[in-house]
Amino acid sequence: MSTVALKEVTKIWPDGTTAVDNVSLDVQDGEFMVLLGPSGCGKSTVLRMIAGLEDPTRGDILLNGEPVLELPPRDRSIAMVFQDFALYPHMTVSENIGFPLKLSGIEPAPRQERVDAIAGALGIGEVLARRPSQLSGGQRQRVAMGRAMVRRPGIFLMDEPLSNLDSGLRAELRAEITSMTRELGVTTMYVTHDQAEALTMADRVAIMRKGVLQDVGTPTEVYRRPATLYVAAFLGSPKMNLLEAAVYVHLDRYIALSFGEQTLYMPWNDPRARAVARYHGERIVVGIRAEALTPVTPDTQGHVFQGRIRYLEHHGHESLAYLDIGATAIVVDEMSGPVTETRTGGGFRKALQRLTGQAPEPVAPQGRVGVLSEVGKHHRKPAELAVRLAPYPAIGSGHPLAVSVRMEAVHFFDERGDRIDVGWR
Ligand SMILES: Nc1ncnc2c1ncn2[C@@H]1O[C@H](COP(=O)(O)OP(=O)(O)O)[C@@H](O)[C@H]1O
Ligand SMILES: [Mg+2]
Incomplete structure (x- = not known):
């Protein structure tokens, strides 16, 4: 049994940026929850707080109903895969996947058994003896997932794991990831900025904008009945x-x-x-x-x-x-790009520059406040x-x-x- 609960979680960085703003979210046991939103909206920060890599400024995080903020990352039974996953170049695929087990002192024989099983499930059983440099991008991503899954975590966190891959491979791996996590019954939180990916993979989608949770529901619910204009505009192609x-x-x-x-x-x-x-x-x-x-x-x-x-x-x-x-x-x-005001300001500045031939004072350097934010x-x-x-x-x-x-x-x-x-x- 593995559940995740965020209770009014807020993260304010030392520079005053509110990355996550009062977010409450429940992830059920075995559920595939996708966190969706444009770059900079706070998705990674949410995952990192669940993993224990960052502390919330306010609020509480519960795993299996128990508060975990006092627990160090290694005691949370969580595995995380990042966009820029790094494999050990000098180790074979088999050694890469088995490495976390080796660290926790598991004997070679049972270790190899677990490695073989997970590699088989991921379709990389044939390349166990190769090194990362001898693999395709998709195979490398599978090795990274295998390494994360091999310790049988209760909760699997994936932060844009497919965004560096080309689109054909992405579609293929999407299907593999969802079927693998469902087969293993592992509770998964998956971050993406790609609405199509979210709608195809998720049991439920949580949509964020500027640190604020906008809507949570099954793909059908959020598509058919978006809670806000922002969600309506974000989901679907062509745009609503x-x-x-x-x-x-x-x-x-x-x-x-x-x-x-x-x-x-x-x-x-x-x-x-x-x-x-x-x-x-x-x-x-x-x-x-x-x-x-x-x-x-x-x-x-x-x-x-x-x-x-x-x-x-x-x-x-x-x-x-x-x-x-x-x-x-x-x-x-704010459908893409972290800070609208800056983008709006940039466009406005450029337009003004074209008209006047000179650059006006830059507005709102952090993009958080400023005269143009009303336009935003x-x-x-x-x-x-x-x-x-x-x-x-x-x-x-x-x-x-x-x-x-x-x-x-x-x-x-x-x-x-x-x-x-x-x-x-
Ligand atoms: N370590 C940090 N220090 C200060 N600000 C940060 C840090 N990490 C992220 N941020 C800021 O927090 C906001 C949310 O970032 P992030 O969670 O990485 O967004 P996402 O993953 O949705 O792209 C952004 O404005 C980002 O610039
Ligand atoms: Mg991110």
Whole structure:
């Protein structure tokens, strides 16, 4: 039995950076939990605190229900694999995997038995006599996992273990890692910044932004019902269309969602109508995934946007059309890169430099505070509505296209980015 519990854990570095902000999370026995978020959001810090390599500033960490903050790393029954795993170059694969057992004084015969078993499970039984330099990247990664697993840890922590590998190998190892950890029944916490990886591997996903936990759930739950605008924008490909809408309530009849040039009407008997009606006269964000949009003939009645194709993107199995519908898109920043304000500031500085020919004072050197941070959270731009089409359609840019909107699959968020929750699924 191995469970992990974080209780209101906060990590503030000596320089004042809050890397992890009041995170509470429970990982069940045998569960494969993926921590997902952009670089710099605090994922590694969470893992390192669980492993005992860093101390939380506040809060508590429990393994199997017992507080462990007083326990040194070696007493926590945890194994960790990093992105930049290092194998011992002068040792064979077999010796590399068996090394932790040798350290804990296990005899050569039983040691070799365990090494053979784990190497077999990882598909590297044939290369046990080789040295790391004689292995492919994928084989090396498997050796690193074998070395971590050989002591039969209760908990397996993996920090972006695949990010240095090419994409074909990554897909293959994803499947192997999940099947191996499930077979062994070992509780796993797996860190990645790749949403597709998270959705394919996880039993549950925990999504972080700037040290704050945004949402936790099965891949289906967080995809179908994202708790925040940020989660909505982070998950899925193509990205969810996020449109600004003004809300006008016509009591007992319908709610008009005005997107500028076009309007969708939500009937009053829609289960979400009352919750959305609270925003009468205000702006909200309406989230529409590509799969909620279907191309229709231009005279179709009902929930329909009339658009014009701005450009097409061909993906082989499908083409994506990006439509101009005269609406405004909300862009959620901080989807990648650690510190938005700096990135926003950088872009702003460069733009200003182009205009004025001189560089202004740098803003917000740490990127944490500063005048531009208000600009940061989300900004607006003309919407390009992503719509799925059959591969290589006969239409091209400039062509008009009408799409019907499956209203029950539409998401609503308030200006702060919180889901307008109406208890539906
Ligand atoms: N040892 C450290 N000292 C100071 N700041 C750190 C240290 N390690 C990480 N940080 C900062 O803490 C934040 C979270 O980092 P990290 O947990 O590594 O993020 P992630 O793994 O999600 O990319 C970042 O702002 C990072 O710069
Ligand atoms: Mg990291």
